[in-house]
Amino acid sequence: xxxxxxxxxxxxxxxxxxxxxxxxxxxxxxxxxxxxxxxxxxxxxxxxxxxxxxxxxxxxxxxxxxxxxxxxxxxxxxxxxxxxxxxxxxxxxxxxxxxxxxxxxxxxxxxxxxxxxxxx
Amino acid sequence: xxxxxxxxxxxxxxxxxxxxxxxxxxxxxxxxxxxxxxxxxxxxxxxxxxxxxxxxxxxxxxxxxxxxxxxxxxxxxxxxxxxxxxxxxxxxxxxxxxxxxxxxxxxxxxx
Numbered sequence: 001x002x003x004x005x006x007x008x009x010x011x012x013x014x015x016x017x018x019x020x021x022x023x024x025x026x027x028x029x030x031x032x033x034x035x036x037x038x039x040x041x042x043x044x045x046x047x048x049x050x051x052x053x054x055x056x057x058x059x060x061x062x063x064x065x066x067x068x069x070x071x072x073x074x075x076x077x078x079x080x081x082x083x084x085x086x087x088x089x090x091x092x093x094x095x096x097x098x099x100x101x102x103x104x105x106x107x108x109x110x111x112x113x114x115x116x117x118x119x120x
Numbered sequence: 121x122x123x124x125x126x127x128x129x130x131x132x133x134x135x136x137x138x139x140x141x142x143x144x145x146x147x148x149x150x151x152x153x154x155x156x157x158x159x160x161x162x163x164x165x166x167x168x169x170x171x172x173x174x175x176x177x178x179x180x181x182x183x184x185x186x187x188x189x190x191x192x193x194x195x196x197x198x199x200x201x202x203x204x205x206x207x208x209x210x211x212x213x214x215x216x217x218x219x220x221x222x223x224x225x226x227x228x229x230x231x
């Protein structure tokens with residue numbers, strides 16, 4: 001069964017509205033989670049690192065005011081796309097390392113199912 | 121910088137055919153290399169990995185060898201099954217948590 005769950009799996013929203021995507025670790029605590037997005041025919045690209053209890057770290061070129069990330073608890077990170085536009089339509093996926101905070105090769109990484117966002 | 125270039129799909133094969141999906145990478149230092157698979161409606165699942173040069177990762181009949189001299193990590197399977205139909209992602213990671221992915225290759229196996 002799923003170890004990391006994302007919701008919703010598909011969402012359609014109107015241009016100018018905001019949409020929230022949730023990423024939950026189901027049987028472990030994740031102090032760090034990662035958000036990726038994939039445009040058609042392109043790679044999955046890291047958008048940001050979500051840190052429980054502190055601000056998210058965004059990759060270069062990702063607008064932090066547009067893609068709000070909140071790591072409210074040890075099992076939940078949310079990505080809110082604010083004032084969505086059609087060019088934000090993409091596949092968004094999260095991941096969480098099971099095994100503790102920090103960057104270690106000993107962690108096992110689990111990915112969510114992904115969320116397809118369509119902005120019309 | 122770090123990047124992964126993956127063979128474009130989609131790939132359609134008959135059952136029991138031989139599969140190769142090419143993957144090359146660019147990275148400084150010594151990354152770990154991975155193949156992930158995504159079945160319809162599911163999350164990415166680790167298929168296999170290799171952490172150093174000349175290592176061979178294998179799982180479920182799939183194999184990939186970490187070739188530093190050619191900066192490659194090609195995925196192979198000798199005899200594919202219908203159940204192998206999925207999207208396959210090649211990826212590298214230098215620190216274990218942050219990944220750099222290829223574009224994904226969709227594989228369809230027909231009976």
